[in-house]
Every structure is written in structure tokens, then in C-alpha cells.
Amino acid sequence: MTTRDLVLIALFAAIIVFLGIIPPITLGFIPVPITAQSMGVMLAGCIIGAKRGALAYVLVILMMAIGLPVLSGGRGGLAILAGPTAGFIAGWVAGAYVTGLLAERLVNEAQSGMRQTAGFFIASLIGGIGVVYLFGNLWLAFVTGIGLEKAFVGSLAFIPGDLLKAGIATLAARAVLVGYPLLPQRA
Amino acid sequence: MAIQFTDSSVRFGQKTALHPLSLTLAERRIGIIGLNGSGKTTFARLINGLVKPTEGRVTVNGLDTVADDRAVLGEAGFIFQNPQHQLIMPIVREDIAFGLKNRGLTNAEIAAKTNAVLARFSVSHLAGRRVHELSGGETQLVAIASVVVTGPKILILDEPTNQLDLKNRRLVAATIDGLEQQVLVISHDLGLVDGFERVLLFHEGQLIADGQADDTIRRYHEVAGC
Amino acid sequence: MLRSLYIEGNTPFHRLPVRVKLITLMTASIALFFVSSLQILVPTFVTTLCLYLALGLPWREAFGRIGWIAFAIAIVALATWYFNGLHEALALTFRLMALVLLAAAITATTTISAFMDEITVMLQPLERLGLMRAADVSLALGLVLRFVPEILDRYENIREAHRARGLPIRPLTLFVPLIILTLKDADTIAMAIDARGFRRQ
Numbered sequence: 197m198t199t200r201d202l203v204l205i206a207l208f209a210a211i212i213v214f215l216g217i218i219p220p221i222t223l224g225f226i227p228v229p230i231t232a233q234s235m236g237v238m239l240a241g242c243i244i245g246a247k248r249g250a251l252a253y254v255l256v257i258l259m260m261a262i263g264l265p266v267l268s269g270g271r272g273g274l275a276i277l278a279g280p281t282a283g284f285i286a287g288w289v290a291g292a293y294v295t296g297l298l299a300e301r302l303v304n305e306a307q308s309g310m311r312q313t314a315g316f317f318i319a320s321l322i323g324g325i326g327v328v329y330l331f332g333n334l335w336l337a338f339v340t341g342i343g344l345e346k347a348f349v350g351s352l353a354f355i356p357g358d359l360l361k362a363g364i365a366t367l368a369a370r371a372v373l374v375g376y377p378l379l380p381q382r383a
Numbered sequence: 384m385a386i387q388f389t390d391s392s393v394r395f396g397q398k399t400a401l402h403p404l405s406l407t408l409a410e411r412r413i414g415i416i417g418l419n420g421s422g423k424t425t426f427a428r429l430i431n432g433l434v435k436p437t438e439g440r441v442t443v444n445g446l447d448t449v450a451d452d453r454a455v456l457g458e459a460g461f462i463f464q465n466p467q468h469q470l471i472m473p474i475v476r477e478d479i480a481f482g483l484k485n486r487g488l489t490n491a492e493i494a495a496k497t498n499a500v501l502a503r504f505s506v507s508h509l510a511g512r513r514v515h516e517l518s519g520g521e522t523q524l525v526a527i528a529s530v531v532v533t534g535p536k537i538l539i540l541d542e543p544t545n546q547l548d549l550k551n552r553r554l555v556a557a558t559i560d561g562l563e564q565q566v567l568v569i570s571h572d573l574g575l576v577d578g579f580e581r582v583l584l585f586h587e588g589q590l591i592a593d594g595q596a597d598d599t600i601r602r603y604h605e606v607a608g609c
Numbered sequence: 610m611l612r613s614l615y616i617e618g619n620t621p622f623h624r625l626p627v628r629v630k631l632i633t634l635m636t637a638s639i640a641l642f643f644v645s646s647l648q649i650l651v652p653t654f655v656t657t658l659c660l661y662l663a664l665g666l667p668w669r670e671a672f673g674r675i676g677w678i679a680f681a682i683a684i685v686a687l688a689t690w691y692f693n694g695l696h697e698a699l700a701l702t703f704r705l706m707a708l709v710l711l712a713a714a715i716t717a718t719t720t721i722s723a724f725m726d727e728i729t730v731m732l733q734p735l736e737r738l739g740l741m742r743a744a745d746v747s748l749a750l751g752l753v754l755r756f757v758p759e760i761l762d763r764y765e766n767i768r769e770a771h772r773a774r775g776l777p778i779r780p781l782t783l784f785v786p787l788i789i790l791t792l793k794d795a796d797t798i799a800m801a802i803d804a805r806g807f808r809r810q
Contacts, residue, residue, distance in 0.1 A: 199808055200799040202745055206752035207791055207798075213611070213753065214760045221780050232780065243788065255749055262724035263614040263716040271677060273614050273716035278638060278708040279678040280685045340685050340701060342692045350688060364780055371785040376793060433800055453806070461804045468794055469801040473754040481751065482805050485744060515758045533806065 201248055204378065208244050208252040212236040213259070216268035233268040235361045235368075237288050238324035241295025242303075242316045242369030245379050250293035257285055283335020287328035295323025299369070305377060309370065316369045320362040325355070385409035386430055386459075386537070390439035393425050400425040402589045403439060408567070414576025414596065415569045416603055417585035423569050424464075426585060427539050430567065431459035444536065460535035460564075464542045466526035470514040475501075478514055479529050500532040504558060520551030524558060537565045544572045573600055611757060614674070616717045618665045623718045627727045630715045637711060641704045647696070650703040657710040664717050674717075678709050725750070748807060752798070760791055 216233040240249035256266055257277075265272035277285060302315030333347040340347070373379060385407050392403040401422045417423045428434040429441050432448035432455045441448045448455045463469045472478035476497055483493045501507045504524050509517065517525060523543055530538065543559065544552045556575055559566060568576055576582050582599040584592035584606070592602040622630075637653075644650060662671060682705050690698035725747055732743040767786055771778050802808060 197741075197745075198799070199802050200795055202749060202808075203752065203795045203799045203802065204792060206749040207756060207795055209749070210753045210756040210760055211788060211791060213757050214764065217757070217761065218764065221778075221783075230780075232784075239784075239788070243792075255753065258728070258746070259750065259753065262721055262728075263719065264611055264721070265614060266611070269677070273674065274634065274712035275675055275678055275709045275716065276712075278634070278705070278712040279681060280705060281678075281681050336685065339705070340689045340693075341697060342689055346688070346692060367781055368784050368788070371781065372788050372792075375785065376789045378792060431804060433804060456804060456806050461801075463797060463801055463804075465797065467759075468797040469805070471748075471755055471798060471802060471807075472751040477751065481748075481807065485807070513758070514755060515762075530805065 204244055205248050205251045205255060208240055208248070209255040209259070212240065212252060212256050213266045216266060230357060230361065231268045234358070235324075235365045237291045237328060238295055238320035238362055238365035239369060240292040241297075241323050242299045242319060242365065243372050243378060244296070245300055246293045246296030249296040250289050253289045253292050257289070260285075280336055280339050281332065283338075284328060284332035286335070287331030290331055291323045291326075291328040293323070294327045295319045298322055299379060303373070303379065305373070305380060312373060313366055313370050316366040317362060320365050320369075321359075324362055324365065325358050384444045384536075386444075387442045388429070388439070389441075391429060391436040391441050392438045393422075393429065393434060394437045399588050401429070404590050405439075406590070406593065408565075408581075410580040411565055412579040412581075413565075413567045414579040414582035414599075415567060415585065416571070416573065416576060416582060416599065418607060421585040422588040423583075423585045424541060426583075426590075427541060427567060427569050428461070430537070430539055431455055431461050433461065457533065458535060459537040459539060460530035460533065462523075462526050462530055462538065462540045462543060464545065466522045467514075469526050470517075470522065470529065473513060473515070475506075475512050475514055475517070475525055476510040478525070479532055482529055482533050496532055500528045503531075504528045518551075519547050520554055523547065523551070523555050527558060527562075531562070531564075535564060537567070538562060539567045539569075541569045542571065543568060544570065544575055573603075576600075611754060613721050614716050615720050616664060616666055618718065620664055620718070622660060622664065622714060625718075627719050627723045628730075630719065631727070634708070634711055634715060638708050641708065644704070645697070645700045647699060647703065650700055650707065654703040654707040654710075657707045657714070661710045661714045661717075664714060666717060675709055675713050679706065682706060682709070742808070745808070748802070756791070756794075760787065763787055763790060 212233065215236055218232060220231050237253070240252050244252065259266045260272045261274055261277060263273050267276070276282065298319035299316060302319060303312050329348070329351055333344060333351060337344040337347040388404055388406050390403045390405055392399070393401040415423045415427060425434055429436060429448065430443060432452040435449055443455050443458050446454050446458060470478045472481050479497045479500060480493050483496055498507070501510055504527060506521065506524050506528060509521055509525060514525070540559065543555055547555060552572070559568065570576055577596050577600070579596050581594065582596045583590055584599045584603050586606050591606070592599045641650070641653070682702060686698045686702045689701050728746060729743045732741065732746065735741050736743050764783070764787055767783055768778060771782065776782065
């Protein structure tokens with residue numbers, strides 16, 4: 197790993213922490229404020245790619261584990277890793293990796309804006325929502341013994357908000373690709 | 384002991400950043416001036432191996448910047464144009480100490496060296512401060528301290544008085560004056576390099592004047608058209 | 610900002626080595642999943658609760674730290690009750706709460722540097738295999754702590770620029786310039802790290 201990769205990982209981890217510190221943001225057309233931090237998985241994968249994106253999340257989780265309140269709402273500490281939602285935390289790493297992997301395959305600089313946007317959206321949906329929910333619900337099902345299916349049904353309520361976040365993350369990732377492309381130079 | 388350029392040139396892709404040049408730098412105080420994009424920063428970065436010559440070679444006190452690049456980094460310290468980027472740990476004391484890690488020193492030795500260098504630049508009172516909250520002048524002094532503590536024999540400063548007020552400019556200038564190392568300063572602040580033994584002028588990737596400060600600065604005014 | 614959740618103190622739990630605490634947590638988290646007897650789980654829960662409350666945290670803070678997770682556990686417990694019956698739900702609640710309290714107690718009694726020392730030791734095998742360098746982890750951690758305030762400042766500046774130009778504040782117009790400006794620093798920061806010889810190749 198080059199020093200530049202190390203720095204990009206740390207800077208992106210700082211961005212993820214920052215997204216948890218700022219107050220929730222309201223969108224013009226929807227009255228409910230959204231927490232920005234949960235977009236981080238999609239942003240990390242789409243902007244700095246699979247390996248660096250996943251490592252940025254490893255770093256954030258490490259910081260959380262050693263007692264820094266790096267998650268939104270000032271949450272942190274080992275307790276989160278011991279709770280029933282720990283699977284989602286593991287899902288962030290895998291989700292950022294899968295998002296990045298798909299973005300690296302689906303998007304390149306020569307494509308039209310439309311195709312880039314579509315590529316980022318697919319990557320965000322599969323990696324940022326699909327993989328994160330899979331990990332989260334597998335753990336939840338294991339902890340509770342209620343079965344994977346029922347766990348999934350329980351988390352459906354969060355899907356609309358996450359689709360919206362995937363949309364915002366897609367547009368942001370595409371704008372960053374235009375302004376300062378990092379994805380093509382894989383780690 | 385000197386910095387030696389032998390037919391050294393730098394190209395980035397198609398663009399020639401620095402045309403071939405050969406010279407020896409042995410003076411204690413050397414100024415580097417020129418318009419924006421004239422090649423002066425590329426020239427300076429060749430010296431500590433941050434940029435490698437496309438052709439020719441550069442040696443620093445006998446060490447080749449390509450073959451002995453790690454040793455060269457220890458020999459020539461670089462203080463960047465935006466020193467905020469150079470300070471990479473959250474607290475001043477931690478930042479200076481971090482440069483001393485992985486060198487086989489004990490924690491006590493690291494602490495002693497850190498305190499000594501802060502005292503040497505009269506910034507002991509900043510030891511516990513957050514790097515991010517330092518003023519422009521303080522940042523510059525801490526950045527110099529963070530490089531000096533690792534013991535380089537040559538210091539290269541890129542625009543050290545950029546964005547400083549008059550008082551801090553004078554403070555930084557006096558600090559540079561007091562350095563025992565060989566010092567190279569890239570600057571648009573002509574007053575800063577005025578008293579130096581030797582001043583180099585770059586223009587469009589070429590070294591076009593090299594000599595006493597007065598003569599080189601006069602030539603710079605001609606090139607700039609004012 | 611980003612103040613550690615460590616609480617100054619000198620309880621026996623504070624003095625316990627980090628490694629012992631972490632091994633205890635790991636053992637407990639594996640062992641308790643094989644236990645569903647309330648006769649064991651309830652006393653375990655009470656023990657960890659007493660341990661946590663004896664650390665010297667103010668009451669509000671003590672509950673605030675675990676409130677969110679306790680809420681999540683409550684939801685999950687309700688679902689379990691509905692699908693699998695009351696006994697399962699109670700077992701799950703006491704099991705998870707015991708683990709959460711133990712984990713929160715470790716967080717409150719261990720400093721960042723103690724954790725970092727332990728992490729460096731744990732990474733030694735990986736370093737010996739040439740997979741990574743333990744020193745890189747503390748470097749990366751330092752960089753995050755160093756640049757979070759910087760990003761917040763920049764965020765404020767971008768917001769002010771929006772107001773000055775009369776633009777509405779939208780996530781896209783805020784985050785995109787912020788991400789680009791932040792990541793653009795990577796080149797100079799990396800160059801500075803190499804120039805200062807932090808990472809000997």
C-alpha cells in the first residue's frame with residue numbers, strides 16, 4: 197500500500213466521522229431529516245474503490261471499538277459490537293467493498309454521464325443496501341433465532357430512506373468522478 | 384559536501400518541467416525565484432528526491448536521490464508551501480514526536496528531543512495545542528521544528544512567508560537566518576532572499592540567472608516585465 | 610470533539626490489563642450464546658450491571674451511553690417474544706444486555722493509548738507475514754483525529770459561501786466540494802509523510 201492510499205483511507209474515514217457529527221440534513225422535497233453517515237458505505241465504495249473504501253470502514257470501526265464516539269449521534273464503544281445490530285457494522289466493510297468492486301467494473305471515465313450514474317446506482321443498491329442488510333439480518337437472525345426471513349421483513353421499513361440515500365450518493369459520486377477522479381486508480 | 388545536479392531534467396508526460404541543467408550548490412543560503420509555473424518547485428523537490436530526474440542525476444552530499452532515496456530524505460528536510468498539510472498528528476507534541484518514531488529511540492529520548500526542538504524555536508508553549516488551531520506563523524515555526532528535529536543537514540523551504548502578516552514574516556525570516564543548516568528558500572518574497580549568498584532564477588523550466596542576489600532579482604524584474 | 614469515552618478512575622476494573630478485559634468479553638460473548646437458562650443469565654446480567662454502575666459514570670451518562678442499544682435490544686426482544694415465546698425473549702435480553710454492559714465497562718475504563726498498544730501487539734503476526742505494518746494503524750488513526758476538525762471548518766466555510774451567494778443548502782452542493790477539497794489534500798499529505806520519513810520502506 198502506498199502512502200497515498202493510506203492517506204486516502206484515513207481522509208475518507210475522517211469524512212465518514214464528519215458525516216456522523218453534523219446534524220441530520222433535510223432535503224427540499226421530503227420533510228424527514230436524513231442522517232448523512234449511512235450514505236458513507238456507498239460513497240466510500242464509489243469514490244475511493246473497493247479496497248480503500250473497505251479499509252476506511254475498518255478504520256472507523258477500530259476507532260469505535262477503542263472508545264471514540266465516531267458514529268452518528270456521538271455513539272461509540274465496544275458495546276455496539278456486542279449488541280444485536282453488530283451485523284450491520286460488519287456489513288459496512290463488506291458493503292463498501294462490494295460497492296467499490298461493482299463501481300470499478302461498471303464505471304469508467306470514457307462513459308456517458310448517464311451510464312456512469314446508472315453504474316454507481318447499481319453498485320450502491322447491491323453493495324450499500326443489499327450486502328449491508330444481508331450481513332445485518334444474518335446476525336440478527338442468529339442472535340434472536342427468529343429466522344432470516346422475519347428479520348428481513350422487520351428491516352423493510354428502512355428501505356425507502358436507503359433508496360433515497362443511494363440516489364444522493366450516486367449523484368455525489370458521479371460529481372466527484374468528474375471533479376477529481378480517484379476510482380480509476382485502484383489501490 | 385554539496386548538492387550536485389548533472390544534466391538533470393524532468394518531464395511529466397509530454398511536458399518538460401525542467402530543462403537539463405548542471406550545477407553545484409554549496410553556499411549556506413540559496414534563494415530560488417521565478418514566476419508561477421517556472422519550474423522552481425520541481426527543482427527544489429529534485430533535491431530531496433520527492434521528484435526524480437527523468438534524465439541525469441542529482442546527488443546530495445554524495446548520496447544519489449534515486450539509488451539512496453531513503454538516506455537523501457534524512458539528509459534534506461522539506462518544509463511545504465502549505466505547512467498545515469505537513470503536520471499530520473492532532474497535537475503539536477505528538478506530531479513532532481511522530482517524526483522520531485521507528486528510529487530506535489526510547490520514549491524518554493523522543494520526549495527530550497521534542498522538548499528541546501520546541502524550546503530551540505521558542506514555541507514550547509504550543510506543545511499541547513491542537514495543530515489545527517495554530518495561527519499561520521505558529522504553523523510555520525512548528526513545521527520547521529518538526530523537520531529540524533530529525534536532524535537534516537539541508538533544509539528546503541517552499542514559500543515560507545506566504546500568507547504571513549508583517550510581524551510573523553519577520554519572525555520566520557529571523558528563524559531561517561538562525562538555522563545552522565544549509566538552507567534553500569523558494570520565495571516570491573524578494574526581501575527574504577535579498578541578503579542570500581546566491582539566488583537562482585527560473586523561467587519556463589530553465590535556469591536563466593544564477594549569481595548574486597541583486598543581479599538575479601534585477602533580471603527577474605526584466606523577465607516579469609515590471 | 611471526538612473525546613474518548615474513557616472515564617478517569619481507579620476501580621479494580623480500571624487497573625485490569627486490556628488484554629484480560631478483551632479476552633473476558635470474547636469468552637463471555639461466545640459462552641453466553643450456549644446458555645439459555647435464566648438462572649445463569651439473570652445473575653450474570655446483575656453482575657455486569659453492578660460492575661458498569663460502579664465505574665463512577667454519572668447516572669445520566671451511564672444510561673445515555675447504552676440507551677440506544679438497549680432500545681434496539683428491546684425491539685428485537687419483542688419480535689422474539691412474538692415468534693418464539695417469552696422465555697427465549699427474556700434469555701436474549703439478559704444475554705445481550707450483559708454483553709453490552711461488559712463492553713461498555715471496558716470502553717469506559719480503557720484509554721485510547723492502552724488500546725493502541727494492544728492493537729499493535731495483536732497485529733505483530735500480520736506484520737511478520739509482511740501483510741501490513743502496525744505503525745500504519747496509529748498513523749492512520751492520528752490522521753483521522755487530525756483532519757476531522759479541518760473538515761468541519763471547511764464544511765462551515767462552504768455553508769457560509771452558500772449563504773453569501775444566496776444558494777439553498779443541499780446535501781449535494783455541500784458534500785461534493787467538501788469531499789473533493791478533502792481528498793485533494795491526500796497528495797501533499799502523503800508527500801509530507803514520505804518527506805519526513807515516517808514510513809521506512
